[in-house]
Amino acid sequence: MNIHTVIAGAGISGIRAAFDLAELGHRVVLLDKAPSSGGILSQLDHQFPDNHCGMCTLLPMIDRDKGPQFCLRKGIFHDHVTFIPSAEIVSVKGPAGQLSVVVEKQHTGIDPLKCMACGSCESVCPVSVPDGFNEGYSTRKAVFLPVPHQIPNHRIIDFSVCTRCGECVKACPVSAINLDGEARKLEFNPVNAVILATGSGQYDPAQSDLYGFGVLPNVVTSKGLERIMSSSGPSKGQLFRPSDNKPIKRMAFLQCVGSRNLMENADHCSSVCCMFAVKEAVMACEKSHDDLTVSIFYMDMRTFGRDFQRYKDQAETSHGLRFIRCRVHSVEPCENTDGMKISYVNDKGMYMEETVDLVVLSTGKKTGLTHPDFYQNEGVFALSDTFDFKDIGESLVAADVAAGKAMALGGPPHTPEQRIFDTQRLSKKAMPLLVLCQCGNNLSNDLDLDLIESHLSAMPGAPQILKLEQACGAAGFESIGTALTSSQANRVVIAACNPFLFDHKIKALARDAQLPDGFFKTLDMRSHVTGKTKNEQTQSLLSQIKSTVNSLNLTLPVYREKRTVTPSALVVGGGPAGLSAAFCLASAGIDVDLLDKESQLGGNGIHFSPGPEKNSLDKLLSSVTNHPKIRVHPATCLTRHQGLAGVFTATITTPNAVEQKIPHGAAIVATGGGQAQTLDYCASQHNGILSVFDLAKGLGDKTLNPLDFSKVVMIQCAGTREEPRNYCSRICCTKALLNAIAIKEANPSASIHIFYRDMMSYGESEKIYTRARQAGILFIPFDLHKKPQVAVNNQTIHVTGFDPVLQEDVQLAPDLLVLSTGIVPTDNQIISKIFHINTTQDGFLKEANSKWRPVDSGREGIFVCGLARAPLGFQEAMDEGISAAMRALRILGRPFLETPQVTARVRHSLCSRCQACIPECPYQARYLDEENGKIMVDSVSCQGCGACASLCPNSSIMMGQFEEKGIMDSIEFFLNEACP
């Protein structure tokens, strides 16, 4: 099979890039040096803001039958993605498009093709070592499941601790264990591209002598706490302190461990730790029913994501989290107890000491990692800032950008699978074939298959039975195929194990037999081996088989809509995000209509002063305006947008007031934002008071001269990060720092004071903050209740503030006062109505899910990016544009969209048009067709979740394959079985 892309690193970014490309029809090999997929997220159960997981939302939504809709934390299953665990790329050679990629796959001791995951090996293994999955808070054997919930659930052997005693070899009933194997080399050739998504890993705090990590058992890392609280963790979700399993009453988070530390060569912010700590603190409070005091010791709470500030505020008010602005010096053990003493200086400048039960170290990213030597090869794409910590949503955007580069090297034209169905066979009465796997006779002690066979033969509509020694091998599937050819069976139930593992093989069977995939059902026999008597277990399996056969007999072929896709895109907004989206789409061969209400493209970028950002934007502008696939509509407004994913129509009004209709398959909304205005701090009362953006512009275009300023004061978060505009605009702090540095460099004698609440120099911008301090700029933090005061008297600006470090008032009379007023979106009220998409309470366009679907609007086929969605930097906005384009290509890259197997349909005769279902659909797949007066389902957007069906008061909703009759029959069936 031809492989188009090899992706190293199966963390969240690698998975996203793999799905991006797989959905475009590419074949992807995804590998990870770890023995399981998921990266750090395999260890994290909950993500803010909703404190759920939700990783499954990342599963392909268009053509979702290409993989089972299955928990992504357990494994990756997609027809076009091959996952290889315990493997690393060792070399990449050749030109892009024709790379030869050599992968080394570690010998893990157990042959996955033979192993049936019975666990006998583990039960006899005499070795016991700390379990890395639980960060050492539990133990494991040398032969173990690296992630307990992983599928396939084959164990592996950790040869670094294995004693080679051979007990496991003896215990294995299928001779799947080989202690002497060696690593294998696999070569993929030719490969279009390689994506590196290998991530960073966390700083090891044991290398510091300050915190007692590794010495004091109750000092843990943030990831350690995550495991301690996890339901798959050492105490099954109870929050106990490690030393003695006693409940925790006082907990302290120490931020920036291994970050923001020049002595550790870590002049960076790890970006995610602040919110990680707040989330964990909330979870800990919830687990302890708020019988817990949590203190977070921080320097700056970096709540720089659009909705993070409110999350933090909410955590503070509803759980009483204590936020203490002081870096803790060290952790000292208490005498005679397992507690620990920490000291700090409070906001009154007083020295304080307290005792806590648990210290959580917010460990930053690991430093000193280097790219492999093939990193510079043509056709090798590393995720931007490969070694950075990123929020999940940002990781996905970075993955989309890398996938976009891999895609640009070419791939297969999208050739949808043409399925032929044996209509004659399908039209006949349901005739089931039941495959019973004996699992190499390994189930004979637990399940009586003969009894099942005889029972079933007596059942009305008895299935044809095929007993196989082992269904999962090639021979097994061949026998099933033969049985299907030689019989008239038109429904198949396979009773074996690991239903998700064999999804693609079962699909192949369905294809060959010309039957719908949905007419094949697999059930897991091993789930009935529960330690009860053989007879009870057999009865339990028998009931499931009978009910499955019964419901399958009632399943009818699904009507599948085939929607021809209009192969062009509409991009609204010609700023950095819109331009990069348009260019990405056009490069992929899609026609683009790019609208901007202004006569000049470039958005906020038109104010850029000469420099790398301007160069980058100019290049993009010229690529877009000269691209034959892009039609630019300047000074044009969008007035109407109708239709469904793949078949939208936009109505636009041209400058000379002519209406025009533009059909398109997907739309990208990038209508941008601009600087906010404020009335605070005497903003408009003196011409020496400017906004941070105006100062940047003035310094850039030289209308302002740094030599004119001898005393400068900057105030951050002016009118923002407090209600009603309670969000961080993300870029003002860095802009202010750069402005200040520019003034100080040109005019070293100028004094510059920056009043700030939390310096949001996240990621590598921390270096700019360090540079600013070294340049002699003075920083004074303030709280909302002690804001600096500004007065303008006799043409003089007076700023009075309070320096909490010195506990003194500060009086300044600057000749320049700069306010960071933040960013607000433009036009979103109108745009959201036109597109029927949602906004946040601050008026930004709301994505479907900030973590897992960061640029999808709630409606399939419509994507949101750039400042219209959230405050962002220039590069971030351009990346989001590409991300949105990649999402649109899932639709635009295929000739038609087809209804998946399980979707909702409306029985119009029962529907009362109450419309209750419309707002409840999480995918905005339901709408009122006003012309026909009917509630409709967009069968492409519908994900078959059934939310509508469960709330419809008239039972007018039918879920393909979960139709009421089948479900009710199954229930009735079980009731009859249980109470005959």
Added chain:
Amino acid sequence: MNEPTDTIKSHAPLRPSGIKPETCMACGTCSAGCPITGMEGFDPRKIVRMVLENRDQELIDSKLPWLCTMCGKCEHACPMGINIINIIRDIRGQVDRDKVPGQIHKGVELCLETGNNIGLPGEDFTFIIGDVAEEMAEEEGFEDFVPPIDKKGASLLHTLHNKLVNTQNEDLVHWWKIFHAAKEDFTMTSENWEGVNWGLFSGDDEAMKIIVGRIVDHMDTLRIEHLMYPE
């Protein structure tokens, strides 16, 4: 007006990392770890902040720099590697010598004058050493002990804390016993034997240099390779 160049922040010596005091982000690590934060208004973070604001004279005139024990706990954990101890020394060094509190400047003066911080005359020193050694030799196993003084080619130069020949000469016996048992070839010197350099604490770089120079001279003249400071 350019930044003044004679301020503490510009001339306090840096730690080996070479990081300027301006790099301070006022995180509070130093204050949180300092054993005397809060005592009579002492707070290392405040001192650094005042230095950054060029409030040198205020610091020079205050009691604050003299409260510090110079234990170095602050610097050890400072994520920015700020030279806090050197800043304190620099301030102390700028205080008029007659305003240096307690005995330390007097000790420095005496040391410069007499070779030791307590002004012990040479003959008294020789007498005390001999007396203590005689007492020690009365003990079993040390009968042959003779205190080596000005011994050329010895392996170790044993400088003395002045208290060892003053109020706590039993400690002197402990050292000698250890050297004796370990067969260490050590020597003391008859002059300039002081091993405690109070110039370190009073911020007196010049005096410190002279006192250190004397020890260097001893090692050159007596051709000694190893040096022991008693603190």
